Amino acid sequence: MKKIVICPHCKGVFDASNLYDSRIRVQCPLCEDWIWLVDCQEVHNTNKLTQEQLISLLQECGFQFYVASGYWRAPDGKRFKELPTDLNNLFKYAVPKLLQEGYKIDIRIRKDETMVVINKGDFLRTGTALKLESALSWAIWEVIHGNPI
Numbered sequence: 481m482k483k484i485v486i487c488p489h490c491k492g493v494f495d496a497s498n499l500y501d502s503r504i505r506v507q508c509p510l511c512e513d514w515i516w517l518v519d520c521q522e523v524h525n526t527n528k529l530t531q532e533q534l535i536s537l538l539q540e541c542g543f544q545f546y547v548a549s550g551y552w553r554a555p556d557g558k559r560f561k562e563l564p565t566d567l568n569n570l571f572k573y574a575v576p577k578l579l580q581e582g583y584k585i586d587i588r589i590r591k592d593e594t595m596v597v598i599n600k601g602d603f604l605r606t607g608t609a610l611k612l613e614s615a616l617s618w619a620i621w622e623v624i625h626g627n628p629i
């Protein structure tokens with residue numbers, strides 16, 4: 481299995497698949513500092529959030545579901561029949577909320593994967609997936625529900 485980690489010094493992302501023992505000290509290929517592999521946060525490589533997670537995420541962003549009429553209401557009053565989880569809505573509702581709270585969002589698009597890094601000071605969470613939409617929703621999910629470091 482591929483093991484992608486984040487360097488605690490430079491926040492760079494590198495492949496540590498060939499480093500089996502997490503207790504060893506390694507040299508970061510990006511900043512060349514010596515780091516403990518055990519201090520490196522591992523990057524999520526799952527594909528999609530579950531329906532339950534998406535619902536929870538939308539609620540954290542201020543969406544409300546009106547049971548009687550069966551629609552979702554966005555914080556700006558806009559109504560949705562279906563769960564509005566497409567990329568446009570993540571950018572429209574979730575990203576501004578995070579930026580407002582002082583987070584920085586960094587999107588890295590590579591040939592075979594997209595990584596979204598969200599951080600505020602030393603707090604850092606990532607989401608990795610093929611599509612930006614999934615990577616972004618994972619990263620946001622990790623910020624809201626991930627355990628603090």
Ligand SMILES: [Zn+2]
Nearest residue numbers: 487490508511
């Ligand atoms: Zn580094």
